[in-house]
Amino acid sequence: MFSNEVVFFGGFVLVISIMLLLDLGVFNKKDHVVKFGEAAAWTVAWIVLALVFYVIINTHGDLIHGVSNYAELEAIQSKYASHIQLIPGNFEESLTIYRKNMSLEFITGYLLEYALSVDNIFVIILIFSSFGVRAKYYKKVLFWGVLGAIIMRFLFIFLGSALMQRFEWIIYIFGLLLVYQGGKIFFEGNSDEKIDPSKHPVVKFTSKYFPVFPRYVREHFFVLKKGKWMLTPLFVVVLIVEFTDLIFAVDSVPAVFSVTKDPYIVFFSNIFAIMGLRSMFFFLSNIMGLFRFLKYGLGVLLVFIGGKMLAHTYLQSIGFETVYSLYVILGILAVSILASVVFPEKKESEAEVLSNS
Secondary structure (H helix, E strand, O other), X not given: OOOHXXXXXXXXXXXXXXXXXXXXXXXXXXXXXXXXXXXXXXXXXXXXXXXXXXXXXXXXXXXXXXXXXXXXXXXXXXXXXXXXXXXXXXXXXXXXXXXXXXXXXXXHHXXXXXXXXXXXXXXXXXXXXXXXOXXXXXXXXXXXXXXXXXXXXXXXHXXXXXXXXXXXXXXXXXXXXXXXXXXXXXXXXXXXXXXXXXXXXXXXXXXXXXXEOOXXXXXXXXXXXXXXXXXXXXXXXXXXXXXXXXXXHHHHHHHHHOOOOOHHHHHHHHHHHHHOHHHHHHHHOOOHHHOOOHXXXXXXXXXXXXXXXHOHHHHHHOOOOHHHHHHHHHHHHHHHHHHHHHOOOOOOOHHHHXXXX
């Protein structure tokens, strides 16, 4: 009645939904400031869960598409993994090759999406600071932000996959977009961006079409005043976080498609990274300043991924494998983090601050 893809996908969504309830606080509704230790524990938990899923794909990845014979495997390989070589007549060995490639694509896509999520965290920190959100409400805002991000990524990924299957030239549009965005991030670097709450497009839109209460009302998203329901600024912040993820999805989803054309692997890697975003936000928010070159690294990363999409036909012809992308991604992140540690940002002394004021 249901295909393997539907069953596997449904099971994945069910498990993720349960973890979402546990991680993001439906079972513990009390608003509180998430401490470093709690954030670190959940960050590790999500990374471990992603690694467990990697092992599952490496050993049973064929269950996703319901591959049961060589002909079905060849059809899936032709559709999503034409770069790998199967062994004609040897189903078991070919299946092992396919599983290994699929698991490698998942872990590479996951690492890429996780790295790009760091830039998202930079912006979310800026949003919370600019709109004066109290730290105890960060978790609630991020809960709804993550939930909306999952839905939007689902739509983006499967729509993008359908378009790429029908119009192969779209991959070049994605590549140019990533190169442009990567160059923009690299040259802008860690420039001190500011957000003017009154001029943000989401604020303008909601203020124009919906009644917005002028101040926060504890943890509430809506408030009843004089018989009229009004949005609170906290709900507007949720909308801004959703809008921000929509913008970032334009970069991150095409980036993972440079690693694999299988929409299920793209979705799985994206969702594991997004689910870990909340805990990583609290984990990194206090130490973000230590990695001054990380944004430059992310810019280089996007340029590499975009260039890979533009030159994918040539790279396939010379035998460029997915594992090489993994090595490059790890190398870029390692160099940017190491450079941040070796060359930390110099802080002005108190005397210098006084003299410049």
